[in-house]
Amino acid sequence: MGKSSDTRYIFSAGDLYQKDFSIAFRKEDGNFYIPIKDTRELYCFNDITLSTKLLQLLAKAGIVVHFFGYYENYIGTFYPKEQLLSGRLTVAQALAYEQNRLQIAGQIIKGIAKNTYFVLYHYYRHGKSELKDFLDWLRKDVSRLVDSVGNIKQLLRIEGEIWARFYQSFRVFLPESFAMNKRVKRPPDNPINALISFGNTLLYTKTITQIFHTHLNQTISFLHEPAERRFSLSLDLSEVFKPVLVCKTIFDCVNNRKIMVEKHFDKKLNYALLNELGRKVFIEAFEERLNQTFEHQTLRRRCSYKQAIRLDGYKLIKHILEGKNFVPFCMEDKK
Amino acid sequence: MLTGTVVNYYTHCQRQCWLFYHKINLEDNSEDVRVGKIMHELKKQDKDEIALEGIKLDKLTAEYVVEIKKSDADLAAARAQLEFYLVVLHDKGVNRKGRLECLEKNKQSKSVHTLILTEEDIRDCKTQYQQIEEFLKQELPPPPIRKPTCKKCAYFEYCFI
Numbered sequence: 001m002g003k004s005s006d007t008r009y010i011f012s013a014g015d016l017y018q019k020d021f022s023i024a025f026r027k028e029d030g031n032f033y034i035p036i037k038d039t040r041e042l043y044c045f046n047d048i049t050l051s052t053k054l055l056q057l058l059a060k061a062g063i064v065v066h067f068f069g070y071y072e073n074y075i076g077t078f079y080p081k082e083q084l085l086s087g088r089l090t091v092a093q094a095l096a097y098e099q100n101r102l103q104i105a106g107q108i109i110k111g112i113a114k115n116t117y118f119v120l121y122h123y124y125r126h127g128k129s130e131l132k133d134f135l136d137w138l139r140k141d142v143s144r145l146v147d148s149v150g151n152i153k154q155l156l157r158i159e160g161e162i163w164a165r166f167y168q169s170f171r172v173f174l175p176e177s178f179a180m181n182k183r184v185k186r187p188p189d190n191p192i193n194a195l196i197s198f199g200n201t202l203l204y205t206k207t208i209t210q211i212f213h214t215h216l217n218q219t220i221s222f223l224h225e226p227a228e229r230r231f232s233l234s235l236d237l238s239e240v241f242k243p244v245l246v247c248k249t250i251f252d253c254v255n256n257r258k259i260m261v262e263k264h265f266d267k268k269l270n271y272a273l274l275n276e277l278g279r280k281v282f283i284e285a286f287e288e289r290l291n292q293t294f295e296h297q298t299l300r301r302r303c304s305y306k307q308a309i310r311l312d313g314y315k316l317i318k319h320i321l322e323g324k325n326f327v328p329f330c331m332e333d334k335k
Numbered sequence: 336m337l338t339g340t341v342v343n344y345y346t347h348c349q350r351q352c353w354l355f356y357h358k359i360n361l362e363d364n365s366e367d368v369r370v371g372k373i374m375h376e377l378k379k380q381d382k383d384e385i386a387l388e389g390i391k392l393d394k395l396t397a398e399y400v401v402e403i404k405k406s407d408a409d410l411a412a413a414r415a416q417l418e419f420y421l422v423v424l425h426d427k428g429v430n431r432k433g434r435l436e437c438l439e440k441n442k443q444s445k446s447v448h449t450l451i452l453t454e455e456d457i458r459d460c461k462t463q464y465q466q467i468e469e470f471l472k473q474e475l476p477p478p479p480i481r482k483p484t485c486k487k488c489a490y491f492e493y494c495f496i
Contacts, residue, residue: 085358086357087358088357088358214361315496
């Protein structure tokens with residue numbers, strides 16, 4: 001907290017190695033040093049060569065490294081040998097999955113609905129009255145629907161509907177070049193899908209890092225099937241932040257013409273992928289949003305959105321360990 | 336098994352004590368602490384800490400067990416920790432006086448405090464250690480009690496979220 005950012009992004013190709021107690025980066029046009037101090041996270045977006053000696057340093061310093069491939073595809077994370085382990089919590093987390101999965105997952109869906117409402121209400125207030133039906137549905141129906149379901153499949157259907165209707169609503173307030181016809185993943189097929197995919201992946205990796213700094217087990221999830229693939233708890237905890245962190249960043253970049261189809265997307269690939277410049281612009285805007293602070297209403301202290309992700313981890317621990325109701329981050333309540 | 340830190344925390348804050356004992360040891364957000372830890376890790380080999388059965392002594396001399404603290408913020412807790420070391424050593428037939436050295440004195444008039452335990456003190460301590468062991472067996476940590484010192488604690492966010 002207080003620090004603007006503890007994340008370093010590497011966009012060029014080069015070698016990463018240890019020099020004294022620093023991370024050194026050797027690339028074509030010279031050497032750069034990344035101090036261990038104030039670094040908690042590294043993102044590698046290019047061909048990087050690194051040594052196990054460096055990995056040792058990173059592990060000791062508890063620095064998490066995320067790797068991406070040529071197509072902005074997420075390759076994986078170097079996850080330092082876990083320092084925070086609590087057998088008691090792991091057992092309790094598994095028990096919570098057995099006994100309380102539906103309730104926790106339901107809270108996540110309600111959280112998505114609330115934050116989606118918050119984001120769209122802004123546009124409604126500024127004259128986009130077409131959004132009314134969807135807003136009413138989010139406000140009045142979702143919570144009731146969630147409380148009436150008997151299994152995860154039905155919950156996932158509600159979630160699917162929220163996202164589908166949310167994406168549909170984009171054409172009300174985004175320029176036509178960013179219209180969303182249909183959400184397509186892996187690989188995305190147009191600029192808006194590319195932005196959502198890239199943003200969601202960044203948020204997912206950010207959440208992995210935040211969970212790493214708690215005792216939670218990354219594979220025991222509640223909404224998503226545990227370990228269906230990857231670290232599924234991170235998929236769970238990142239959901240409610242998507243509208244407020246990823247989508248708000250996209251709307252800001254697109255509507256303020258910080259990101260434009262011609263300039264920031266790869267023409268060769270039918271504009272379905274950000275180019276290097278576009279990636280930098282988006283990441284900068286995303287980082288800025290993550291590090292923005294607000295007055296946390298429960299803690300009564302300033303807190304960044306990135307910190308809020310960690311706090312959702314703490315809330316989950318508290319639910320698992322002490323039975324306190326788990327209510328994920330809500331943009332309106334600022335807690 | 337009890338450790339010096341657990342005894343210290345029990346005096347300082349029972350909730351912190353329970354959480355710490357059950358390995359819910361939350362991270363300190365302070366960058367200084369983190370840098371210190373990394374340096375400590377990297378330079379472990381040239382340290383001459385004396386460690387046995389839950390006690391890690393900062394210094395052991397012919398006369399004293401020395402415990403060094405950054406500040407005298409919670410002297411009672413530091414004292415309890417040092418007492419614990421003295422009791423453990425006493426049981427091994429090693430009798431020493433305790434010496435508490437605070438690098439900063441903010442609340443007390445002196446920075447060095449000496450501790451001499453009588454047989455009776457040792458008996459009292461042992462009774463208390465039994466209570467702590469019982470306390471740690473509880474299923475749940477005690478609810479948080481907000482004190483001015485909570486603000487700086489690594490557990491603050493977890494406790495009050």
